[in-house]
Amino acid sequence: MSYPITEGSSTVTGSIESSIERSQGRDVQESADLVREKVSGNSVEEPLEELEDILIEVKNLKKYFPIKGGVFGREVGSVKAVDGVSFRIKRGETLGLVGESGCGKTTLGRLLLNLIPPTSGELYFDVPKEVLSRIKELEKKDMKSDELKKLKKKHMVYNLSKREMRKLRKEMQIVFQDPYSSLNPRMLVKDIVGEPIDVHKLAKGEERTKMITELLGKVGLNPEHMYRYPHEFSGGQRQRIGIARALALKPKLLVLDEPTSALDVSVQAQILNLLQQLQRENNLTYVFISHHLSVIRHMADRVAVMYLGKIVEIADTEELFDRPMHPYTQALLSAIPVPDPITKRERIILEGDVPSPANPPLGCRFHTRCRYAKEQCGWSADEVIEMLKNKIKDANLKCIKSINAKDKKRVSIVCEGVEITSVCKEIMDICSSAKEVRIRALSLSEPVVEGNKIVLTLPKEIEPELEDIGRGHYVACPYMKGQEKK
Secondary structure (H helix, E strand, O other): OOOOOOOOOOOOOOOOOOOOOOOOOHHHHHHHHHHHOOOOOOOOOOOHHHHOOEEEEEEEEEEEEEEEEOOOOEEEEEEEEEEEEEEEEEOOOEEEEEOOOOOOHHHHHHHHOOOOOOOEEEEEEOOOHHHHHHHHHHHHHOOOOHHHHHHHHHHEHHHOOHHHHHHHHHHEEEEOOOOOOOOOOOOOHHHHHHHHHHHOOOOOHHHHHHHHHHHHHHOOOOHHHHHOOHHHOOHHHHHHHHHHHHHOOOOOEEEEEOOOOOOOHHHHHHHHHHHHHHHHHHOOEEEEEOOOHHHHHHHOOEEEEEEOOEEEEEEEHHHHHHOOOOHHHHHHHHOOOOOOOOOOOOOOOOOOOOOOOOOOOOOOOOHHHOOOOOOOOOOOHHHHHHHHHHHHHHOOOOOEEEEEEOOOOEEEEEEOOOOHHHHHHHHHHHHHHOOOHHHHHHHOOOOEEEOOEEEEEOOOOOOOOOEEOOOOOEEOOOOOOOOOOO
């Protein structure tokens, strides 16, 4: 799969003191030195300068949550919350993550921090460019090579030991959505903000107090606020405390999980401006998760659109807002209100509900709601049966006794009392002339007669992958590639 270049408690946080050591460690340096000797300019997949500022690289990341049932609680299925996601984030960049509720945004954010284990996939954080380049070169040559296994074991986040992961926690932090539930009501502010400092043993006594005071000042709070409890603050002030806690270890990455959605509109702008100021001052990298598209446009450098566990489009912010290519992205952006009574915008209303991530559609997961859907987008027998029954009923074919799904891609039609060949031709005429694309899909394959049954087969689905359509714009829809926004 091609993938685009993009730029727990309160203990998962932590100091702004310049004395905090930021050493990469001997192992990382030795790996970089080793790889420098092996990388040649023509053998790597991409020029080294393109890997220069990559902070995060994600490859085919998946997270399935098991569904258990029965007397013995056995696994009977899985919820595919994140299913094959790949992208990169540049150092100092803000990547916006948007999509409907339940599409996997928060789960992806937690996977980036290794707060939950993945089902499969790879995550690299702040790895030297020579190492990334060498890994790519070895993946093209021999996926089973010992050198590739050693590099992945040493540098892939999910392969790190608990001790190594604890050190990496300083580099990656999260700001939670709800400032009311993310702060311990029994702790003073000085203990909430100071807890990561204590956990990582960075400072004690007066030095610790000085660090906490400086952190509170950075987020617009006064020193006396450290001796208060969370319930004594407004929602905006509580979120500032959460931000101060996240900055305590001076991280490189902040995952912002809808940091303003629980706040009053008048306070949201203050928090957004604060986040932008802190990013400029500390060269932070943000993953900004939000439903608010206008906020994403204001904050993000690049935007990734998720639908049912997949990234369907990713591009620079202005490029995506000016030229959305995926039908789902177009529908999302059409919902943004325009502050002009004269200007009229086409409102794209999506039909139906979001499918269950426990049983996602075949092929393109958006095809069940897409106005541009084609015959090869992934229709299943269950998706066409009811509509086919109505078509047969309208045609007054009384010889048809039942219509059932033989499997995911085949429909079985039982006939009685007539010449089956003539009925078969009539059914195919109904399918080929139908307005509905899902019914026309049944006419693309030759019908098979099995006794008194007619078996219709749906075409094999196309699995859409992110493809570059120019200007760093990636879209997972082969039928929209090269098309202009309507």
